Amino acid sequence: MNAAKVREKIAFTILGLITLLIVLPIILTILYVVKNGAGSVTWEFISQEPRHGMREGGIFPAIIGTIVLIIGTMLFSLPLGILSAIYLVEYAKDNLFTRLIKLSVVNLSGIPSIVYGLFGFTLFVVFLNFGTSILAGSLTLAIMSLPVIITATKEALESVPFTYREISLSLGATKWQTIRYCVLPYSIPGILTGTVLSLSRAAGETAPILFTVAAFYLPRLPHSVFDQVMALPYHLYVISTQVPNMPARLSFATGLVLIGLVFLMNLVSIILRAHYRKKKQW
């Protein structure tokens, strides 16, 4: 082997090790959570309400709470995020106003989640008088997830070749028809990725729901959007820090369920993406 080959080999090895270093913490975290929690994730744990100061029973209301919040978040952030990205990419002229919006979107993604929590509390809970409720919590999470959805959608739309638009317009399609039939279908995989990424994050956030929706202990299901709910991340925080003599295995089990939920969302998006890729061949 000559010197160049050896150097290349060393470089590849180092790069490989660095990559491994990134994967390692993820794998270790998951393994650790699985090892400590898997034994406690029983059907009873998933399907029952907490009992005896949450030291026994299950986490059913928190699971339902988190699912409701994800759906609520999606309902607000998906249309808003995708439509504003379409506006920014396809309609907006490049002027000061547009640049200001784009800058705001980028900056929004850098705001700490607790600030979103405070903002949601003052705007939705207090000012709009929604109270501590699913509505207020979903809206807060939606605002938090908007920047990622907008950015991902923007990039997905921009990656569709200009010629597709030109073909469609040259055949007499209107601008909206062009977007609807010639741009959106090709950007759906990218939009899905961004959306799920952003919703997964929303599902795991504690700070934004802390003052806006999360209940400390509410062993029943919500009746309306103005109800409070328990949510997995907040429940995890509560049982890990606020309840004395809490068996640690329950915290790990709760964490595992949350990870499982997020994983499930990713799985759905992977299946949907594969479905769309099969339909449209680039």
Next chain:
Amino acid sequence: MVAEVVIKTVNLKCAFGEVTSLTNLNIEIYANEILGIIGPSNSGKTTFLRALNRLNYLNTSYRQIGEIIFEGRDIEELSDSVLRKKIGIIFALPQVLPISIFHNVAYGPKIHGVRDKAAVAEMVEKALKKAYLWDEVKDRLDMSAMRLSGGQQQRLCIARTLAVEPDVILYDEPCSGLDPISTAKVEDAMRELKKDYTQILVTNNTKQAARVSERCGFFLMGDLVEIEETETMFTNPKDKRTDDYITGRFG
């Protein structure tokens, strides 16, 4: 016989930002003719073509003054959608959508509101036949159009344009990426289409213009230098610059 004028431009000036593409164009295009447009790069050929169905406006820096009269009306009176349905264009490189052969052709009729599936299928078949592609693809209409050869793709583009039933077809160097055999097939299709359509062929290949067109215009730096019966232009051009270009002394 007095030929019917389909398109007429009156003092047409086009510019992209500060760069003038066409200085002052007056040209008439007759029904059912194939008008060849030749000239070196940057002579305004493509700008002229894309002005006719307002595709130039996709570039936001585009400005235009003067009139374009289509079938007796100023095109400004027509919506983009109506105008582009009537004046279709074939681009330089075969531009197919990454969907099936069928759906590429069906796209036009669908956006123009043809809902009935049988009607769409019939239009697709008719268009593919007119573009001389039907026999090659009739058994695999569900195949991705991306897997066709370049020449087939370009004829698919012609079929796609035909499917919206235009009156005029513009070709923007349609054979620049094709081999001679594919080129011949595209040219055959054009000759056959003469019966029903008015066609304008912009080409860098002067021989192609000589082969296919009946009249020919020579553009140079934004001016229409000469427009003539093709035979006359290629045997006895009036302008010395035309002669120089055709005989290959420049460009």
